[in-house]
Structure formats: C-alpha cells, structure tokens
Amino acid sequence: MKEKKQNKEEKKEEKDSKENAGKVAEEKAGEKVPEKRKKRYIIIALGIAFILLVVAAVVVYCKGAAYYQTHFLPNTSINGIDCSNMEAREAAILLDAPIQNYSLKITGRNYKTGESGALIGEINSENIQLTYGNSEEAVKMLLEQQNAYEWIWAYVGNGQASSLERNIVFDEDILESIVTSWDACKKRNMLKAKDAYISQEPGLDGYYEVVPETVGTELDVNAVIHLAAEGIREKKDSIDLEEQGCYEEAFIRQDDRRLTSVVDKVNRWLSTSITYDWNGTEVILDREKLTEWITMQDGEPVLDEEKVAKFVKEQAAEYDTYGKKKKFVTTLGTELTLSSRNYGWKTDTETETEELIRLIYKGSTGTREPTYSITAMQKGTNDIGNSYVEADLSNQHLYLYQDGNIVLETDFVSGTMVSTYDCVTPEGIFGLTYKTRNAVLKGATYRTPVSYWMPFYGNYGMHDASWRGAFGGQIFMTSGSHGCINLPPDMAGQIYQYVSEGFPVICYYYGGAPYIGIQAPPASETVVPEEGGEQGAGEEGPAEQPPAETPVEQPPAEAPVETPVEQPPAEAPVETPVEQPPAEAPVETPAEQPPAETPVETPAEQPSAEATVE
Known part of the structure; x- marks a missing residue:
C-alpha cells in the first residue's frame, strides 16, 4: 500500500512540474517576439546594401571597360615606354618623340692621314625629314587588340609589354646628297691603298725591310649610302665604315709570306761576315761591301757574282806574291x-770565287784563308x-x-x-x-x-x-x-x-x-x-x-x-x-x-x- 501511495505522490509532483514549466515557457515566448522582428530588419538592410554595392561595382566596371576601349590598360608599355591610360594618339606622340632627336654618326679613316676612328659625318632626323609613317594607326591596332574588360586585373597584375614595329620614313635623295657632300666621300680626297713591298735599298742598319702597305681612304660611296640608310632604319647610333669593309684595301700586306721570305733571304746574304787572312793581311768582307754586290730586281735579291769575282781578283793582285x-x-x-x-802565294781565284759565293748565299760568318793554288814558305x-x-x-x-x-x-x-x-x-x-x-x-x-x-x-x-x-x-x-x-x-x-x-x-x-x-x-x-x-x-x-x-x-x-x-x-x-x-x-x-x-x-x-x- 505504501508503494502505491508513493507512486501517486511521484506522479503528482511530475504533473505539477510540467504545469510550472509550461507557464514559464509562455512567459518567455512573450518576451522574444520583438527581437525577431529587429533581426529581420537588419537582414533586409544588409541585402539592400549588398545589392547597391554590386550595382555600383558593375557600374564602375562597365565604365572602366568603356574607358579602356580607347585607352591602354594600366601597366602597359610599348617599345619600353609606359603608355598606361593613354589614348592611341597620346601614345603615338610619346613613341615618336625619340626619333625627333635621332642622329647617326658615321666614323672611319681620316681622309688625310688614314687614322682610324675619325668622324666622317653625322646624319640628323630633321636633315632627312625622318618620321614614322604609320605610328598612330599602328598604335590604334595595338589598342584594339587589348581586352578592355581585363582592366581590373591589369592593375594588380604585371601588366603587358608590347613591341610595335613601324615603318621609318625619310628622304633618301637628301640622304645621298648629305653623304656625297662629306670631304671623305669626295673622289679627289681619297688616297689609294698601296701594297706592301720590299725596299729597293738597305736601310740605315744595312738591311732590307718590308715596307708596310699604305692604308687607303678610297671609299665605296654607294656602299656608304646603303649602310647609312640601313642604319637609320635600324635606328643605330653609329656605323664604322672600316669595320664594315667600305675601304679599298691593299692586296699585299706587310706579313705576306713571300715578302718576308725574300727579305729573310737577302738579309741572310747581307749578314755574311768573313775575315780573311790573305797572305798575312787581314781583309774584312762585311755588309758595307756586300751592299754593293746585292740588289733587288723584280722583287728578288740578286748577287752580282761578277763583282764577287772582281773582288777576289783584286785581293789576289794586291796580296799574292807569285810572279x-x-x-x-x-x-x-x-x-x-x-x-x-x-814561287810565292797565288790565289786560286776561280775556286775562291765559287767558295765565297757559296758562303754568301749561306750567310756565313768567321775567318778563313783564301784557296791558294801555290803557296810560299x-x-x-x-x-x-x-x-x-x-x-x-x-x-x-x-x-x-x-x-x-x-x-x-x-x-x-x-x-x-x-x-x-x-x-x-x-x-x-x-x-x-x-x-x-x-x-x-x-x-x-x-x-x-x-x-x-x-x-x-x-x-x-x-x-x-x-x-x-x-x-x-x-x-x-x-x-x-x-x-x-x-x-x-x-x-x-x-x-x-x-x-x-x-x-x-x-x-x-x-x-x-x-x-x-x-x-x-x-x-x-x-x-x-x-x-x-x-x-x-x-x-x-x-x-x-x-x-x-x-x-x-x-x-x-x-x-x-x-x-x-x-x-x-x-x-x-x-x-x-x-x-x-x-x-x-x-x-x-x-x-x-x-x-x-x-x-x-x-x-x-x-x-x-x-x-x-x-
């Protein structure tokens, strides 16, 4: 019985607690109704603001896209020149600006001295009416190729570098007249190049030498005009005519193998030095005498062997005692x-002449006695x-x-x-x-x-x-x-x-x-x-x-x-x-x-x- 009574009491308490909880919940619900309405207003306001922002962004983006239909995007460079936010005409003027101050220097040999690196002449843009013939049209074509709707990304990106090829226009007749007016390009001032050659006489040191070629200043004027025109089109700052091979050069140079071989041969002959003991008398044959016997003929050394024979006979006549x-x-x-x-000393002139000629060709040095056919005590x-x-x-x-x-x-x-x-x-x-x-x-x-x-x-x-x-x-x-x-x-x-x-x-x-x-x-x-x-x-x-x-x-x-x-x-x-x-x-x-x-x-x-x- 006690258990039943206890169960009833528990059920009653549970029912009372539920009733109390319901009352509390009703009271709370009455309090939350105004808070929900406030949140709804906030959400609506934010939505409206977002829509307005999107609309504004679209408007700005569209206006930007429209702007860059006629202007270059940010961070755009053409031929290395910053053309950001420029119209085609503005960019063309900016790109054409360098050519207004363009000049081409032509260097080469001084027409008087032949020295290298001399200024032959200078060509300025204004002298030849130098312009770019289609700059604005070319810039417009480049502008049309860009995507204006990418203007936003152009701001934040690395930008775009473009290269613009344009035709250079100048008056070629004026260029020709300028070039031909230079002193170095006048025929009367040109020096012809001369080949290297062997000196006809020995120098102060008694030896022959290869005379260097004469550097000429004779120009191929047509080649100069052509090079100048090409240099202008390529916007070069300078052209060296010597490097470009515009001069008529000597055919035979100082280091020519044939010339050096001939000079080596003749100088070997001239280096002959023989000290004779001619019957007790010292007779010296050196370069001073040899220069009288050795000459250059048609570019080759020639030893006058008859003079050698005469020398031997003269010494024999002077110092021989025979007869x-x-x-x-x-x-x-x-x-x-x-x-x-x-009886006496008698030189074998024929044999000694042959031997002396052989020694000269060999370039020998030293002492010797002549060949005798008869000797004395x-x-x-x-x-x-x-x-x-x-x-x-x-x-x-x-x-x-x-x-x-x-x-x-x-x-x-x-x-x-x-x-x-x-x-x-x-x-x-x-x-x-x-x-x-x-x-x-x-x-x-x-x-x-x-x-x-x-x-x-x-x-x-x-x-x-x-x-x-x-x-x-x-x-x-x-x-x-x-x-x-x-x-x-x-x-x-x-x-x-x-x-x-x-x-x-x-x-x-x-x-x-x-x-x-x-x-x-x-x-x-x-x-x-x-x-x-x-x-x-x-x-x-x-x-x-x-x-x-x-x-x-x-x-x-x-x-x-x-x-x-x-x-x-x-x-x-x-x-x-x-x-x-x-x-x-x-x-x-x-x-x-x-x-x-x-x-x-x-x-x-x-x-x-x-x-x-x-």
Missing part, C-alpha cells in the same frame, strides 16, 4: 831585284823566309840556309854560255817542284841516271853530276850544263835531305848572264805576271819555257836501266829510277873540243817533249 819582283840581299851583301818565276811580302837555297850563278857557288843560318855551301856548274840561250840557267826566285831519288833523265838520244833529282822550274833543276871532276870557277862558260845546276854527289845528297816541295831556290847573276853563245839573248828578260796568274798593266809576259827538246848527256853504255817506279808531275821531266851506275864517272861528249880527260856535255838538237832540261 812579282822582290828585293833579295845576297850572301855577299848585294841587294838584287828578282822575279818570282814560279811564309806569309807576307818577304815570303822566302829564312830557309832557302841561294845559287850565285856568277860565282858558281851555292848556299843552303836553314832558319837563317848557312848549313851548307858548295861550288856547282850551271848552264853553258856558248850553246843556245835556253841552256842558260834562268835567274829568279823559284819553288822546288818536287824531289825524287834514282831518276833517269831521258831525251831523244840519251838516258842519264842521277841519284838526286830536284827540279825547280820546268825542266831546270838541281842534281848530282858524278861524271864531273870539278865544280865552280868558269867551267860553266864553255863546259856548263844544258841549264841544270850540277852538284857534287855528296852535296846533292845533303841538300836533298833539307829541301822539300815548295822550298825556295834563288838563282841570280851579278850584272846579268854572261852569254856569249851563237843565239842572241832576248832584248829584255821575260817574267811571269805579278798578279797571281793575271796579266797586269805594264807587266812583262810569261817566262819562256825550255825548248821542246834539250841537250842530252850520254850515260855509260853498261849502265842497266830499271823500269820506272815513280811518276813525276806532268810538267816535270819523266824519270825512271835506275840502279847506281858503275863507280867510273860517265864521260860527256864535248860541246867544243876540250881535253879528253875533261867531262863535257854535248848539246843535242831537239829532244822529245817529255825530256828533262838539266
């Missing part, structure tokens, strides 16, 4: 003037030296000097004075041709063996004469040899040991040869030329050679003859070595009628060409 007369002081103290028949004018054979033909006495001292002296028998004149022993200064042992002197009718044969002038020489019993005195006058110097055998052997090829042999007479023979002597003595083999002015002709055939000596009949073992020079007598003759001296056939016991020589008529003159 020249020399002073000689005899042992007895008398000074004589003797001819150098075949020592250099200088006194080329005899201190070692020589001195044959005093007048006194029939011989002296042998060695290093200035007499080491041997002996009597001898020389050529007879009663036979033909060619049997007279010649006087002069000679050089020993050669020497040989055990030779046979052969002629047409004789074969004479000798132990020592020492020729010094053609077929004249010194040899032993074992068949003679006496030497010296006046034997030579009537019983002399056929030209040779007959020596005692022991003395011939000693002399043979001292002498050698080229050893000086000096023969002389005091007062001339005492000839008393049947043939008249020559009116004047003949000598070899004094210019080393070249005939000089005022000099006597070449010396006479012995006759083709010579007197012979009769050797002992029993003397055995050996076959030749040594061949002498071509001009020397042909000798055949033989065994030593018997101890008995051979008897010579008398020329006149001497006593039977006196050995004499019998002149023969004409021996063979290979015979040796004694």
Whole structure:
C-alpha cells in the first residue's frame, strides 16, 4: 500500500512540474517576439546594401571597360615606354618623340692621314625629314587588340609589354646628297691603298725591310649610302665604315709570306761576315761591301757574282806574291831585284770565287784563308823566309840556309854560255817542284841516271853530276850544263835531305848572264805576271819555257836501266829510277873540243817533249 501511495505522490509532483514549466515557457515566448522582428530588419538592410554595392561595382566596371576601349590598360608599355591610360594618339606622340632627336654618326679613316676612328659625318632626323609613317594607326591596332574588360586585373597584375614595329620614313635623295657632300666621300680626297713591298735599298742598319702597305681612304660611296640608310632604319647610333669593309684595301700586306721570305733571304746574304787572312793581311768582307754586290730586281735579291769575282781578283793582285819582283840581299851583301818565276802565294781565284759565293748565299760568318793554288814558305811580302837555297850563278857557288843560318855551301856548274840561250840557267826566285831519288833523265838520244833529282822550274833543276871532276870557277862558260845546276854527289845528297816541295831556290847573276853563245839573248828578260796568274798593266809576259827538246848527256853504255817506279808531275821531266851506275864517272861528249880527260856535255838538237832540261 505504501508503494502505491508513493507512486501517486511521484506522479503528482511530475504533473505539477510540467504545469510550472509550461507557464514559464509562455512567459518567455512573450518576451522574444520583438527581437525577431529587429533581426529581420537588419537582414533586409544588409541585402539592400549588398545589392547597391554590386550595382555600383558593375557600374564602375562597365565604365572602366568603356574607358579602356580607347585607352591602354594600366601597366602597359610599348617599345619600353609606359603608355598606361593613354589614348592611341597620346601614345603615338610619346613613341615618336625619340626619333625627333635621332642622329647617326658615321666614323672611319681620316681622309688625310688614314687614322682610324675619325668622324666622317653625322646624319640628323630633321636633315632627312625622318618620321614614322604609320605610328598612330599602328598604335590604334595595338589598342584594339587589348581586352578592355581585363582592366581590373591589369592593375594588380604585371601588366603587358608590347613591341610595335613601324615603318621609318625619310628622304633618301637628301640622304645621298648629305653623304656625297662629306670631304671623305669626295673622289679627289681619297688616297689609294698601296701594297706592301720590299725596299729597293738597305736601310740605315744595312738591311732590307718590308715596307708596310699604305692604308687607303678610297671609299665605296654607294656602299656608304646603303649602310647609312640601313642604319637609320635600324635606328643605330653609329656605323664604322672600316669595320664594315667600305675601304679599298691593299692586296699585299706587310706579313705576306713571300715578302718576308725574300727579305729573310737577302738579309741572310747581307749578314755574311768573313775575315780573311790573305797572305798575312787581314781583309774584312762585311755588309758595307756586300751592299754593293746585292740588289733587288723584280722583287728578288740578286748577287752580282761578277763583282764577287772582281773582288777576289783584286785581293789576289794586291796580296799574292807569285810572279812579282822582290828585293833579295845576297850572301855577299848585294841587294838584287828578282822575279818570282814560279814561287810565292797565288790565289786560286776561280775556286775562291765559287767558295765565297757559296758562303754568301749561306750567310756565313768567321775567318778563313783564301784557296791558294801555290803557296810560299811564309806569309807576307818577304815570303822566302829564312830557309832557302841561294845559287850565285856568277860565282858558281851555292848556299843552303836553314832558319837563317848557312848549313851548307858548295861550288856547282850551271848552264853553258856558248850553246843556245835556253841552256842558260834562268835567274829568279823559284819553288822546288818536287824531289825524287834514282831518276833517269831521258831525251831523244840519251838516258842519264842521277841519284838526286830536284827540279825547280820546268825542266831546270838541281842534281848530282858524278861524271864531273870539278865544280865552280868558269867551267860553266864553255863546259856548263844544258841549264841544270850540277852538284857534287855528296852535296846533292845533303841538300836533298833539307829541301822539300815548295822550298825556295834563288838563282841570280851579278850584272846579268854572261852569254856569249851563237843565239842572241832576248832584248829584255821575260817574267811571269805579278798578279797571281793575271796579266797586269805594264807587266812583262810569261817566262819562256825550255825548248821542246834539250841537250842530252850520254850515260855509260853498261849502265842497266830499271823500269820506272815513280811518276813525276806532268810538267816535270819523266824519270825512271835506275840502279847506281858503275863507280867510273860517265864521260860527256864535248860541246867544243876540250881535253879528253875533261867531262863535257854535248848539246843535242831537239829532244822529245817529255825530256828533262838539266
């Protein structure tokens, strides 16, 4: 029962609370009605404001779009110029403004000096009536291409950069007249370019050089006008005519390989420097002399080889001693003037000329001796030296000097004075041709063996004469040899040991040869030329050679003859070595009628060409 009573009470309380809650809700609802109405008014007001704002925006946007139908959008640039909010005409004027101050400078070579970088002339826009022919139309076309409704985005965006190509208009006839009026473009002021070339004469330093090309100022005027017109159309600030190749240039430049090669060659020749030791005298051949011999002909160096040959001959004539007369002081103290028949220094002019030409072409430097065909014992004018054979033909006495001292002296028998004149022993200064042992002197009718044969002038020489019993005195006058110097055998052997090829042999007479023979002597003595083999002015002709055939000596009949073992020079007598003759001296056939016991020589008529003159 208690539970039922309790449930009723709970239900009653629940009902009372619901009634109370309803009353409270009614009271609250009465209070909220005015608040809802206020909110509604606010919403309506906001809606109206928004609509008005949208309408205003649309109006502004449409007005902006209409504006930019005739104006460029914000942040618009044309050819780098800001044209924002400008009409086409305004933009065209602004774009045309730079051309009103346009000028084109033409540079090139100074027409007087040829120097680069000179101002040739200047072209101004006003001079040639320079304009853009269609600027406004071109700007209008560019304006029409823009979208006016994007003007709002143009404000906030990066804008638009446009490039406008327009035709440049100017008076080309006026341009041509301006260009042709410049001094540099006048024909009379233009300098023609000249090719580089090799100087015709050596410079101050003695050498040839490549003369640089002459820079010309000759312009192709039509090319200048064309370049100026193109430069104006491209709105260039300057044009360098030299860079554009408007000048007539030299064809051959300073660095031309052919020119430099030729100059190198000729200067190599000129660099030749040779110091000669010409028979003890210093002769210098250098550039000073070479410039007289070397010239340029048709762009090539030419060495005058005839002048080279003349130079060699001149030096030979000056310093050669071969064939020249020399002073000689005899042992007895008398000074004589003797001819150098075949002795002295003689330049081989032909060989030396060829060698010198070769050295010049090579550009050689250094020292040298000329090529000699004949040499003496020592250099200088006194080329005899201190070692020589001195044959005093007048006194029939011989002296042998060695290093200035007499080491041997002996009597001898020389050529007879009663036979033909060619049997007279010649006087002069000679050089020993050669020497040989055990030779046979052969002629047409004789074969004479000798132990020592020492020729010094053609077929004249010194040899032993074992068949003679006496030497010296006046034997030579009537019983002399056929030209040779007959020596005692022991003395011939000693002399043979001292002498050698080229050893000086000096023969002389005091007062001339005492000839008393049947043939008249020559009116004047003949000598070899004094210019080393070249005939000089005022000099006597070449010396006479012995006759083709010579007197012979009769050797002992029993003397055995050996076959030749040594061949002498071509001009020397042909000798055949033989065994030593018997101890008995051979008897010579008398020329006149001497006593039977006196050995004499019998002149023969004409021996063979290979015979040796004694």
